[in-house]
Amino acid sequence: MGLIRRFFQREDPESSYAPLEGGSEGPDGERIDDQEQREYSRVDYYVFLLLGIAMLWAWNMFLAAAPYFQRRFESDHRLLRNFQSAELAVSTVGSLGSLILLTKLQANASYPKRIAASLILNSVVFALLAISTRTFLAVSPSAYFVFFLLVVFSASLATSLCQNGVFAYVASFGREEYTQGIMTGQGIAGVLPCIAQIVSVLSVPPKESEEGAPQESSKSAFIYFLTATVISALTLVTFVYLLSKPASHGHVRPTLDDEEVDPGYGAASHKSIPLLRLLQKLYWLAGAVFLTFAITMFYPVFTQKTLSVRDPTTSSRLFQPAVFIPLGFLFWNIGDLIGRVIPGIPGLTLTAQPRLLFTLAVARLAFIPLYLLCNVSGRGAAINSDFFYLFIVQLLFGVSNGYIGSNCMMGFVEWVDPEEREAAGGFMSLCLVAGLTAGSFLSFIAAGA
Template identity: 50%
Template sequence: MTQVTRNHDSRSSFDRAQNERDSHFQPSTLHSGRSTAQPKASFSRISLIMSRIVDSVKKSLLGRESQSYQSIPNGDRHSAGEADASRDPISELEQPQKVDMFEYGVFVLLGVAMLWSWNMFMACATYFQGRFAENQFILTYFQSMILGVSTIVNLAVMIYLSYRQSSANYPYRICISLVLNCVTFTILALSTIMFRVSAVPYLVFTLFSVFVAAASTGFSQNGVFAFVNTFGGIYTQAIMTGQGVAGVLPAIAQIISVLLVPSGTGEAGEDGASASPKSAFLYFMTATFVSGLCLCLFLVLLSRHGITIKGQTQPLFTSETDSEDIGAHKSVSLVLLSKKLSYPAFAIWLSFCLTMVFPVFTQAIVSTCPDGSGRAFQPDVFIPMAFLLWNLGDLSGRMACGYDRIVLRNPKMLVAVAALRALFIPLYMMCNVAGKGAAINSDMFYWLVQLGFGFTNGWLGTSAMVVAPDYVDDDEKEACGGFMGLCLVMGLATGSVMSFFV
C-alpha cells in the first residue's frame, strides 16, 4: 500500500503540473471543463485497474488456500465460509467432465444384467409355447404366471432389503445377484436339450427359475442404485441406459438364435411355429455370458478403488450380517416419502401397471400376412421382433429425457399421461390376436402401437424418476430413489396380477 500511495502522490503532482502548462495554451472555457475532467477520468481508470490487480492477487491466494481442504473427507462443509463457497461451483463445473469410460461401461453393463432375465423370459415366448403345447391351460396362462411370480418375488425381496439398509453391503448384493444369474441361466439352457418332461413338471421348473431370477434382480436393483451414488450422477444415467439396452439385446439375441437354426426343427414341428431347443440353448447361454462378463468387470472396478466385497479383511463371499463396516445409511419413513412424492410415485406405479399388458398381447398377436410370406412373419421371429420394437421405443423414450425440455416435470401431467396410456389396450385388441383377425389388417399398425406404447413407458418412467428428487430434501434423495424403485416394482406386480384378466 505504501508503494501505491507513492505512485498516487507522484501521479497527482504530475497531473497538476500538466494542468498548469495546459492552462496557458487553452481557452478559459475549455480549461474550466475538459482540462479538469480528463485528469479525473484518467485517475479513476488507473485506480480501478490497480484495485482489480490487488483483488485478483487476493483471490488467487485464497483459491490456493481453499483447495488444500478439498481432499479432507467428511469435513465440516459449512465452517469454511468463503473457502467452501469458492470450492463448490468449481466442483460442479468439473465433475461432469471427469468420466472414466471403463467405469461408465461397467455401470452400463450392470444395468443390462439387471433387467436381462425379465426381458429374456418375455422374448423367449415361442420356445415356451412349444414346451407347453400339450396343455391348453398352461399354454394360455404361462406368460401371466411368469409375470406374476417374477414381479411379486422381486417386490418381496426389495421390501425385505429396504428394512436392512443400516448394515447393507451393496457390492456383496451385486455379486450375489450376478452369481445367481449365471447359475440359473446355465441350468435353464441345459434344460432345453436335456430335460424331456411333460408340460406340468417343466412349468414348475420354469417358475422356480423365474423365482430365483426375480430374487437376483431384487438384489441387483437394491445394490446397484445405492452403490452408484458414490460415483456421481453421470454413472446413474449409465445404468438407466443399460436398462433400456437390456430390453433390446435379448430380443435381438432371440431372433439371431432362431435364424441360426433351420426352420422346421422346433418342437411343435409345424412351420417353425416355435423356437427350437438349440436356438433356446444359445439364447439362454447369452444371458450366462452377460452376467459372467459383468461380474468379472465389476470385480475389476472394485479392485481399482481398493474395495473388497466384505471390507478390507473379509473373504469374498460371507454372510451379509457381518457387513457393518460398510457404513450406516439414513432411514426415512415411507409415509413421509409417499406424502412428498404422491404424484410422481402414483404416476410411475400406474404407468408400469398398464405396461404389464404388453407381454400378454405380444406373445398372442401374430402377423396378418399369409404363412408363405417369409420367415420374418413366422411366430418364432415375428414375436421377438415385436418385443424388439417395443423395447426400441422404450429405449428411445429414456434417451429422449436426456434433453431437459422433453422431461415431463408437471406432477399432475405425469398422472394424466399415465392414465391416458390405457388407450393402448383397445389398440392392441384391434390387432390380429391369436390369429382371429385384425380390425386393421396391417402389421405396420401393430408395430406403430408397439413403438408408441414402449416410447411412452420409457418417457414417462424416466421423467418421474428424474423429477422425484426435486420434492425431497438433500439427505432424503437416496431414500427417494429406493422408494420410487419400490413403486415401480409395485406397479409391475399389480399389472402382472391384472394380466390374468386381459
C-alpha cells in the same frame, strides 16, 4: 375416504409442488462440490453399463423367449394360456419381497458381494435353461412349468440383489455419469435379448411340425440361453476387475442402522420421514409411476399372443411366430429406450408438471384396446397391418413407458426437501415395483382375451 379427499381436494393443489432450489447435499446438509467426486473413468462407465444390462437381462430374456416356452406348454392349453401371466406374477412378487427383505438387512451389507452373487445366480439360471433345451425334453408340461417358475423366481431374486447392490455401490463414486450408464444399460437390456432371440432363431434351420408349419428349434433356444449365460459371466469378470482397482476400495461402508442406508457417505443419522408426508407431496408423481408400470404389464401378455397378419406357411421366417413375437418385444423395447433418452434433452422434460404426467399415465390405458385391433391369438385383425401393430402400438407404447417413467423418477427430487430426498427415492421405487406387481396380476385378464 377423508384422507383420499384431502389428497385430491386440496385448496391449493399446486402448493406442495414447488420445485426446490439448490445443489446436491451430503447426509449432514453439506454441499457436495465437484472436487469431491472421483475422477471419471470411461472403463468404469462401461462396467456400470454392463451391470445395467445384466440387471434387467433376465426379465427381458424370459419375455423374448416366449415362442420357445409356448412350444413347451403347447400340449396343455391351460398352461399355454396362463404361463406368461404366472411368470409376471412370480417375478414381480419375488422382486418386491426380495427388495423389502434386503432393505431390512442393510446393516453391515456388502454391496459388491450382493452384485457378485446376483451375477453368479443369473449365470446358473441361464445355464440350467440352456441344458433344459437339450435334456429332459420328454417331461410333462406340468413338470416343466414347476421348473419354469423356479428359474423365474431365482432370476427375480438375482435382479433384486443386483438392483439393491448396484445403486448403492454406484452412489459411492459420486459420479452421475455412472448412474446414467446403468439406466442406459437397462434400456439396452430390453433390446439385446430380443435381437439375440431373433438371430438365434434365424441362424438355425426351421423345424417342421406334423402339419408342416415351421416351429422354433430347441437348438436356437439353446444358443439364446447360452448367450445370456455368457453375458452374465462377462459382466461378473468386468465387475471383479473394477473391484480390483485401488480407487474402488473402501467406497461402500455399512451403516449403523439397518433402516437407514447412506452408501455414498458412510454412517449417518437421518430423521424418519413418514411415508404419508411423502405421499402428500408426491401423490401425482407416485400415482403416475404406479399407473405407468401397472398398465405396462399388459404388453408382455398381448405381445406373446399377437401374430403377423401374413400367412405363416407362405411368408418369410421374419413373419413366423418364432421371430415375429420377439420382433414385437424388440419394437416395444426400442421405444422404451427412446423414451428414456428423450428427458435428457433440454426442453423435453415434464418434471415440473406432475399433474400432466399423471394425466398421460392414465391416457396410456388407450393402448390396451389397440391390441385387440391386432391379430391376437391368430383370430384375425381389425386393422390388417403389421406396421400398425409394430410402429403404432408397440413402439409408441414403449416410448410412453420410458418417457413418463423416467420423468417421474428424475423429477421427484424437485418436490421434496433436501433431507427427504433419500427417503423419497425409496418411496418412488416402491411405487414403481408396486405398479409392476399390481399389473402382473391384472394381466391375467389379458391372458383370457
